[in-house]
Amino acid sequence: MHLYQTLCNHQEKNRSSFHTPGHKNMAGAFPSDLLELDYTELPDTDSLYEAQGAILQAEHAAADLFHVKRTVFSAGGCTLCIQAMLRLAVPDGGKIIMGRVIHRSAINTLALLGIEPVWVLPRPDAGDGLPGRIYAQDVEQALRKEPGAKAVYLTSPDYYGVLSDIEGISEVCRRHRVPLLVDNAHGSHLWYVGEGLHPIQLGATMAADSTHKTLPVLTGGAWLQIAEERYTADVKEAMALFGSTSPAYPIMASLDLCVDWLQQGGQEAYGQLEERVARLKMLAWQNGIRQPLGACDPTRIALDMSSIGMTGKEGADYLRRCGIEPEMADGGYVVLIATPFNSEEDFVRLEQAIRQIPVASPLPTMKETSAPPASQVVSPRQAILGASETRPVFFSVGEIAAEAACPCPPGVPVVMPGERITEKAAEFLSTYGISYIKVLK
Ligand SMILES: Cc1ncc(COP(=O)(O)O)c(C=O)c1O
Structure with missing residues (x-):
């Protein structure tokens, strides 16, 4: 009963779910049978x-x-x-x-x-x-x-x-x-x-x-x-x-x-969600928390914790202490998924956490999110399915990558399978805490 019990224990924490799945484990989201x-x-x-x-x-x-x-x-x-x-x-x-x-x-x-x-x-x-x-x-x-x-x-x-x-x-x-x-x-x-x-x-x-x-x-x-x-x-x-x-x-x-x-009420549910999330995002801006610029999904909440002096992971830990489970955290950002199945209590909890968040000077900004792509030497098929070995990143320069390597997985991979690993790419990966990479034998 390891996993079953773990899930029950997590449920007992009663955190507001700002992660997948979209139904948020809400009672009544599905027929009980x-x-x-x-x-x-x-x-x-x-x-x-x-x-x-x-x-x-x-x-x-x-x-x-x-x-x-x-x-x-x-x-x-x-x-x-x-x-x-x-x-x-x-x-x-x-x-x-x-x-x-x-x-x-x-x-x-x-x-x-x-x-x-x-x-x-x-x-x-x-x-x-x-x-x-x-x-x-x-x-x-x-x-x-x-x-x-x-x-x-x-x-x-x-x-x-x-x-x-x-x-x-x-x-x-x-x-x-x-x-x-x-x-x-x-x-x-x-x-x-x-x-x-x-x-x-x-x-x-x-x-x-x-x-x-x-x-x-x-x-x-x-x-x-x-x-x-x-x-x-x-x-x-x-x-x-x-x-x-x-x-x-x-x-x-x-x-x-x-x-x-969706047929019965999707339009209305999302109209309300957009409006609710817009208020929350405004509050975050007012508290000095930067967010993505330009065309974005109005319902996605992405908070740049580095703009108030925290890493994304520290921000996520802070939110957990406030009873909120986010979807993802990286070096700077915390990402939260809001859906019509979040309750008003979830939003109030998140707003309170944002109001009370300790604000410090911004962390140095991460200007580059990836190194320039290197030359593709063999196809992804040859690289991924070929015989490979794991090497420390610093001993991988000049080798052909057998996997994608990305400092923060939702971002832009620095190295793709089949590309020759450059010195710049190895430096970049090390800076962001990636120490090992699979290379072709
Ligand atoms: C951008 C993107 N594409 C595809 C997938 C795969 O989706 P699924 O987990 O439903 O297979 C994910 C999952 O996180 C994703 O973030």
Whole structure:
């Protein structure tokens, strides 16, 4: 009973959940019999990868709500949606233009499918210590340099809620006749925020939504959203290539229930959430806490604790002492995920913590968040699947990285698998506390 007991103990602390999942473990978020519906593929219950009955109908209801050509359920998280999306757009390998703010699920998929990335770097315009945004003109330039690229792939919003210019980038992709694939793990709810900020609404071809992060869905539930007919026929096959043959029915049922919940009150719930979070962010600014600049998800709370003299990790510990569990902390920032399932008491607790937070002089700002990318010597496939060994970072200069190395994992990797490790990269990694790295033997 180790894990079960640990979870019960954590629950007893009664911390306000500002982390995933989006349902916040709220009593009544799901019908009380949901876990009793843990069935399998039966003649009555349909089958995810060969859906013809209730699962297909539930997926169609979602697609109707979102006005997309196809919504496909995943009980294997957004990771499975990312794998399927890349398989559909780049089925037999080749080059792809990729934003360098990237989750490891995508890096691993490059290896599995033999895809070779051509990197586009974000411009650090969201503030110190943040990766920043991918710009349309940089994507345009990359596509001109690499006319054989089969797709453009990027992550937006990022962990801090920072949005890239999906509208501008999708326009560029349309002109170059390549699909735009968006890792929208943190933005499943964006249909209902602002004027509608979901990547599909802004012109993306496909988007992978980690639905469980921000919507009332059990952990592991995700949607692949497809805007173009030509990718719909093979989508189940693409998912089945990577997914478990035992997708959890309660997870899929929670995706189905979420569609109903959004239909009935999503717009209103998110309108209220935006307004509540805006007040909280204003209070944080008034207390001297910097936050990301420019276009951002209005519901994501990212607090730069370094602006009041704390590291992100110290800030997270402070919040825990105030009864709040954040989503993530790095060198400077604490990230909190707020959803309509947070109670007013959660927000009041967070506001009190912000009001009472000890304010000191800002820490020195982290101007650079990554080193310039080094040259790609072998493909990610050769690097990740090849024989490797672990080396101290300082004895790795000149070697070929067999893994991605990133000082703060949601940020821009300093080294990608297949790149030669430069002195600058090794110095950078050491400065940020990374002492070992896997290199090719
Ligand atoms: C940007 C990004 N993409 C993809 C994923 C993978 O999502 P999932 O955990 O639903 O597989 C994550 C998870 O944290 C993420 O942050």
